[in-house]
């Protein structure tokens with residue numbers, strides 16, 4: 001018996017002897033305290049039994065009569081029960097805790113097992129430690145084919161260097177932003193996956209990676225379809241712009257010529273009227289020209305987004321007696337991919353249409369900011385603001401839906417904020433890399 005146990009045993013024997021000699025409740029309380037202390041010191045039930053055994057023998061050695069012996073035994077048995085109470089309570093508590101733990105683990109298991117996303121863990125040496133059943137449904141591989149193996153071969157070869165880099169970063173304790181990787185399916189196809197990865201820690205040490213991967217095939221397909229649709233729309237708009245410019249323009253030009261021929265043959269009062277008609281015709285021609293240029297902004301194609309936006313702002317401002325300023329900030333003003341320039345241009349165009357139609361504004365600010373990863377554009381007016389928050393299902397207009405789709409097809413996002421009588425602000429963000 002080690003020295004600490006010996007001290008405990010001595011106190012125990014004394015307390016038992018006092019109880020046997022009739023010290024009553026106070027000695028029983030002492031039994032309970034001793035039990036609690038023993039439990040706290042990590043003394044096991046086995047050692048307690050040994051201590052009790054010794055104490056009982058010592059008490060029995062002092063006994064002289066048969067009555068004394070049976071009363072000592074009775075007292076000792078109560079004393080023993082009392083000193084074991086803390087053990088009993090702790091045992092019950094741990095049973096409850098275990099049951100709660102089991103229940104929570106079962107709940108967690110069922111969430112993981114029924115999840116549609118792939119949930120996996122990787123060890124620090126890049127081996128796959130676990131995967132939920134979704135892995136089989138999504139990729140067609142069976143889990144046993146991969147558990148215990150290196151995870152990198154599951155990633156499309158082009159994405160492997162990036163996957164390895166992110167893996168190392170997570171092992172260092174970082175939580176990277178959501179990322180996309182191609183995953184090799186059993187069929188040989190590559191599945192586009194969206195990933196979230198976090199460090200897996202044990203005792204404050206990173207021992208691996210916990211990740212969730214989502215199959216985004218449908219989203220990618222929809223985005224591609226939208227992009228095609230936008231391109232087709234853009235072609236259609238070009239065709240209409242040409243028709244307006246060339247055909248309607250030519251028709252108007254021939255009306256001009258006919259009028260010019262007619263003018264000398266008219267009496268002076270009618271000639272004056274004719275001059276007015278010619279002026280209106282000229283205005284009509286100008287607006288047609290403006291419109292066809294807005295529809296097919298050659299400036300956008302030839303010079304880029306900022307000159308095209310300035311051009312558009314100038315025309316809309318002139319036509320509607322508005323003040324519109326356009327500013328650019330951020331790095332690298334060079335050209336961006338045509339799809340991005342065109343999406344921002346068309347969205348701004350619709351935002352300006354809305355300002356003219358709904359806002360009753362006097363001033364509009366257009367601000368474009370180009371960052372290293374994304375470009376943002378803000379169109380802010382000082383009009384009446386939105387009468388109520390927009391609900392997609394209620395809106396009958398096509399404008400904002402068009403903006404959402406254009407920007408969404410490029411993986412970007414769009415938001416409109418407004419306060420009554422304080423104007424509306426439209427913000428769109430488009431990533432520069434898909």
Ligand SMILES: Nc1ncnc2c1ncn2[C@@H]1O[C@H](COP(=O)(O)OP(=O)(O)OP(=O)(O)O)[C@@H](O)[C@H]1O
Pocket residue numbers: 354355357358359381383384385386387390395396397398399400401423424
């Ligand atoms: N700048 C703005 N100021 C105030 N209200 C606005 C502004 N922009 C949009 N709205 C509100 O949002 C609604 C939806 O706009 P959206 O462009 O989708 O449709 P629309 O302009 O009514 O129709 P369409 O664009 O199809 O011609 C508008 O009807 C209007 O009530």
Ligand SMILES: [Mg+2]
Pocket residue numbers: 350353354397398399400
């Ligand atoms: Mg509109």
